[in-house]
Structures are given as structure tokens and as C-alpha cells.
Amino acid sequence: MSLKSFAAKIYAKWTRREINRWAHDPIDTQQQVFKYLITKAKNTAFGKDHDFKNIQSPTAFAKQVPIRDYEQLKAYVDRVVEGEKDVLWPGQPLYFAKTSGTTSGAKFIPLTKDSMPTHIRAARNAILCYIAETGNSAFVDGKMIFLQGSPEMGETNGIKTGRLSGIVAHYVPSYLQKNRLPSWQVNCIEDWETKVNAIVNETIGQDMTVISGIPSWVQTYFEKLVKKSGKPVGELFKNLELFIYGGLNYEPYRPKFEKLIGRKVNSIELYPASEGFFAFQDQQDDQGMLLQLNSGMFYEFIKSEEFFEDNPKVYSLNEVELNQNYVLIISTNAGLWRYNIGDTIKFTSLKPYKIIVSGRIKHFISAFGEHVIGSEVENAMKTACQQHQSRINEFTVAPQVNPDKGLPYHEWWIEFDKQPKNLEEFAETIDQSLVEQNSYYKDLRTGKMLRSIVIRSLTPDSFNKYMKSIGKLGGQNKIPRLSDNRKIADQLSKFLKS
Structure with missing residues (x-):
């Protein structure tokens, strides 16, 4: 066992204990997050407009602040984009995660010095929980790949701007840099087909142990590996142990993956978005993802079937039920206040709070009143x-x-x-x-x-x-x-x- 592998086991056990502390005290954890958010932002333009200095409870918060999506918050975001300080959160963002919007054109989601570490910490903790549970840590000595967007960034009024996955690439810890693939040069290739072919050439002879990305695009990478080598992925990468994914349900792809790999590989599901890193799978025998309650995000929930009513009831964490579809509403240390990210979730456990992503509130079929999700x-x-x-x-x-x-x-x-x-x-x-x-x-x-x-x-x-x-x-x-x-x-x- 290498020193890195041994250290990872010790760190994993410590991290798991820290996670258990807040996971087993969820309501108080969220209350502390709420107080922190309101106190920190009370002197921002948004905080002054919504009288944060007199808000003492989530009930008062709900009365003062309406639920918004990006289009409805855009007037404030535009001020941040134009360079104004102290609008949604103290100071200015470190980055804008630029995404393609449906009705508002490009979206600029702020990432602040307070919110950015929570993205990195949650991704790290997902892997550490896997090590703590399984005892497997040898994979940290192998090569790891994340199929992601280009890490190259532009600037918007002095604030670095890029895709979230590209921004996160700048935060790979130094002790993993030698393990990381693809190379920076290959990662910066914009054309997807050219990029995947370059990744295949760069990784085909390596000891890949962890592969991460959206299932549909990792599948394309695997198909090209098999075509080029004539071998299953699991034979090419004999020590491949872990597939980390998010963005899509893996289950429809799992049979094809197992055929391409030639064997079963453990997996970890993540729930990241530009707006926050909300949950990750912390147990191999449980598909539910642990809701991140101590990551600078305060959560509220609306039942999906009630969402389009004039005044839908908003549920707090201690009011939610199992197997009910909820629209996820967040308030964050990036300055998104009672923000509807558009996702629907279901709780699979209340002790601790675990969820699955059930769909998008805008992605459904109800042409005949069926509301299939x-x-x-x-x-x-x-x-x-x-x-x-x-x-x-x-x-x-x-x-x-x-x-x-x-x-x-x-x-x-x-x-x-x-x-x-x-x-x-x-x-x-x-x-x-x-x-x-x-x-x-x-x-x-x-x-x-x-x-x-x-x-x-x-x-x-x-x-x-x-x-x-x-x-x-x-x-x-x-x-x-x-x-x-x-x-x-x-x-x-x-x-x-x-």
C-alpha cells in the first residue's frame, strides 16, 4: 500500500465522521445555514430590498422573498455581470458559470469565494465516503479522467467566465495532478469529436482506475476505445474500479456499459449543478444521494403537482415525505435567493435525508393531463x-x-x-x-x-x-x-x- 493510499483511508474515516455529525442533526444544521446566509447578505442590494435585517425565521423569509427562476432574478444578476459589487452577495463573484438558457439566452450563474469550496469539498467527500465504506483506496495511485468542458475561460467585466466543469478543473488538488488525464492541452480542445479521439489516444495505454462524466458521453469514449483496441474497456484498464457520474440517470445505460467494460464496476452518483453541489451517493447499496445540508445552501420544497398553483404551499425539510415529487428551491452563499433550479427530487430516506433526481419541472409530458415525468x-x-x-x-x-x-x-x-x-x-x-x-x-x-x-x-x-x-x-x-x-x-x- 502506497503512502497516498494509506493516508486516503485515514482521511476518509475522519471525513465520514464529520459528515455523520451534521447528517444526524439536519434541522439544526439547516437553521444555522439559514442564519449565516441572512446575516452575511443583509447589507447587499438584494438584502436591503427584501429587509433581511428584520428577518428572523424562514417563515418571515418566505413572506419577504418571492420564489424566482433565473429570468425573474435576472435584473439583479445583470447588475452583477455589469461589475456592480454587493448586489446578491458581498463583494463580487470569483467566477461566472456560463450556461445556455432556454428563454433568457446565456445564463451567468455566480460562483463566490464562499460557494466555490463547497463544490470541491462535496466532490472530494463523495470519493472519501466510498473509501471509508469499502476500504478500497488503491485506485488513488492510478490515473483518473473526467470528461468535461474546456478549462479555458474568458472574462466578463473582470470576472472569469466559463463552464462549471472547466472551472472545477482548476481546483484539482496538487497531489492528484500527476494522476489526472486528459492533459491540459487535450482538455482545451473545443470540438467534441476531435477531443474524444485525442483522449482515446492519450489514455489507451494508461492505468485508468477512475473515470467520470455524463453517462452518454462516457459511453462514446468507451465505444471509441473498444473500436480502436478491439478489447473491452475492462481489459484495457485492468484496475478500473470506479465510474463517477451525474447529469443523467445511469440505469438506462448500465447494461451497455457493462458490455463495453466486460465486467461490473462500482459507481457513485453525484448531483452537481452550476447553482450548487446538492447531493452525492454515500453508500454503494443505496441509490439515494445524501443531501448536502451544511454546504451554504438552505432548502425549501414544493410538491410538483401544486407548483403551478397561484400560491403553492412551501414545505420545510422537517415536513417532507418519502416518494413525493418536490420542486427544489434553494438559497445559497452565491446569492441565489429562493431560487427554482427547475429540478424535481424525491426523498428516499428521512434519517438521514437522501434524495434521487426525478426529473425537470419543465421536462414532462402533459399534453393530455397525464404529467408523466x-x-x-x-x-x-x-x-x-x-x-x-x-x-x-x-x-x-x-x-x-x-x-x-x-x-x-x-x-x-x-x-x-x-x-x-x-x-x-x-x-x-x-x-x-x-x-x-x-x-x-x-x-x-x-x-x-x-x-x-x-x-x-x-x-x-x-x-x-x-x-x-x-x-x-x-x-x-x-x-x-x-x-x-x-x-x-x-x-x-x-x-x-x-
Whole structure:
């Protein structure tokens, strides 16, 4: 055992104990975070506009501060972007994480000297919890890769600006720099296809032990490795132990990954975003992710089915229930106040508080009142693939409201890696799974308002070609699992199998 590996075990045990302290005292931990946020920001422009100096409780906070999304907070963010100080948080941000918005164009999410360390600490702690649980630490001596955006940054009125994954690349600790791949030069390549090919060439002969990234893009990397070498990834990287991922549910990809690797590999799910690092999987036998309660973020929750009401009830942490879909509302030490990030989550445990990401409040199908969400279609796909010995590369779902004949339906656009022997039976399994999961969908099916789903089988590499056509191939970009319109579906029709 190397010194680094031995030290990692000791540090992991200490970190796990520290995490347990706040995880087992969640309500007081969140109350302390709330007091810190309000006190620190009371003299900012936002704090003065919302009378922070007289706010003593979360109840008063909710009365003074409305819930906002990016577009509604944009007037304040624009002042920060223009260089004004003390607007949303004391001083100026260290960085802007620039993301592509849907209605507001580019989004500039502030990262402050208070918030930035929480991103780094949560990612580190996820790995340390794995070491503490399993006792495995030898992988720290091998090579590690994260498929990410370019670390090169621009400037916006003197504030460094880039993709979150590229910003985080600047914070890799010195003791891991020698282990890190790809090289800085390769990481800075903007064209995704060129970049992946360069990463393959740079890593194919290395002792890779940890690989991290969004599942869909790591899959592309694995496919290129297998094609170039003629060997499974697990044979190329004999000591590959850990796959770390976020951004997409891994389960639809797991069978394909295990085929490409040639064996099972442990995995850790993360829940990072530009707005904050919210949770990570801290136990291998539990898919729930530990909600980060001591990371400078105060949480509130709204039931998904109540979210679009005029005055929806807001739930505090001690009021939430298991297996209920909630819209996540955050207030952070980056100056995002009662901010709706657009994600929906479910609690899988209340002691400690653990969650899964169930979808996006804007990514659902409710063309007929069914309100089908991301986790439901992913569960249905997983069930069908298991029952019919099938594998997929990617899929998305859209409504067909005006078919040429017959009842409307949900249209599933699927790029198969291994197509089922009977596509109709595969579709029936998916449809039945949705009926079992979603009572509204069941009522529409039994009431003959909808027909069974229709599958559109796509040619190989269809989703990559689509993403390339809209300038979003690779990096942190991902295909929405489902949508309430046919914008994506209509573009995919050119890739239909004959």
C-alpha cells in the first residue's frame, strides 16, 4: 500500500465522521445555514430590498422573498455581470458559470469565494465516503479522467467566465495532478469529436482506475476505445474500479456499459449543478444521494403537482415525505435567493435525508393531463430492457397529439444497441409500466383517450448527429428524456430506420 493510499483511508474515516455529525442533526444544521446566509447578505442590494435585517425565521423569509427562476432574478444578476459589487452577495463573484438558457439566452450563474469550496469539498467527500465504506483506496495511485468542458475561460467585466466543469478543473488538488488525464492541452480542445479521439489516444495505454462524466458521453469514449483496441474497456484498464457520474440517470445505460467494460464496476452518483453541489451517493447499496445540508445552501420544497398553483404551499425539510415529487428551491452563499433550479427530487430516506433526481419541472409530458415525468419513463425503459434482453444507446419521448389516424399517443424515439426480438411486446411492457406508475396516464389509457405508446427506431449515432446539428455535441450537454412538444422529435424523424 502506497503512502497516498494509506493516508486516503485515514482521511476518509475522519471525513465520514464529520459528515455523520451534521447528517444526524439536519434541522439544526439547516437553521444555522439559514442564519449565516441572512446575516452575511443583509447589507447587499438584494438584502436591503427584501429587509433581511428584520428577518428572523424562514417563515418571515418566505413572506419577504418571492420564489424566482433565473429570468425573474435576472435584473439583479445583470447588475452583477455589469461589475456592480454587493448586489446578491458581498463583494463580487470569483467566477461566472456560463450556461445556455432556454428563454433568457446565456445564463451567468455566480460562483463566490464562499460557494466555490463547497463544490470541491462535496466532490472530494463523495470519493472519501466510498473509501471509508469499502476500504478500497488503491485506485488513488492510478490515473483518473473526467470528461468535461474546456478549462479555458474568458472574462466578463473582470470576472472569469466559463463552464462549471472547466472551472472545477482548476481546483484539482496538487497531489492528484500527476494522476489526472486528459492533459491540459487535450482538455482545451473545443470540438467534441476531435477531443474524444485525442483522449482515446492519450489514455489507451494508461492505468485508468477512475473515470467520470455524463453517462452518454462516457459511453462514446468507451465505444471509441473498444473500436480502436478491439478489447473491452475492462481489459484495457485492468484496475478500473470506479465510474463517477451525474447529469443523467445511469440505469438506462448500465447494461451497455457493462458490455463495453466486460465486467461490473462500482459507481457513485453525484448531483452537481452550476447553482450548487446538492447531493452525492454515500453508500454503494443505496441509490439515494445524501443531501448536502451544511454546504451554504438552505432548502425549501414544493410538491410538483401544486407548483403551478397561484400560491403553492412551501414545505420545510422537517415536513417532507418519502416518494413525493418536490420542486427544489434553494438559497445559497452565491446569492441565489429562493431560487427554482427547475429540478424535481424525491426523498428516499428521512434519517438521514437522501434524495434521487426525478426529473425537470419543465421536462414532462402533459399534453393530455397525464404529467408523466423523467423518472417514470426511465423506470419503464429499464424494466423493458431487462425483460426483453435489450440495450439502448439513447432515447427521448414526445407526445403525438394529431396522428393521421386513431387516438393520440406517446412517441418513443429510441436508438437501440441491441433491439428486442419483438418490438410490439417491448412497447407493451413500457406502456404497462407507465400505467402502473402514473394514475393519470392509467385513466387516459383505460378511458381510451390515449392509445399505447409507439416506438420509432433510429439509426446508429442518431442522437449524436442531432446534438451536433444544434451545436451541443459533448461536454455537459444532454438530451432531455421527454418534452411536452415535438421540437426534438421532428428533428429526429430524418434518422428513422427504414
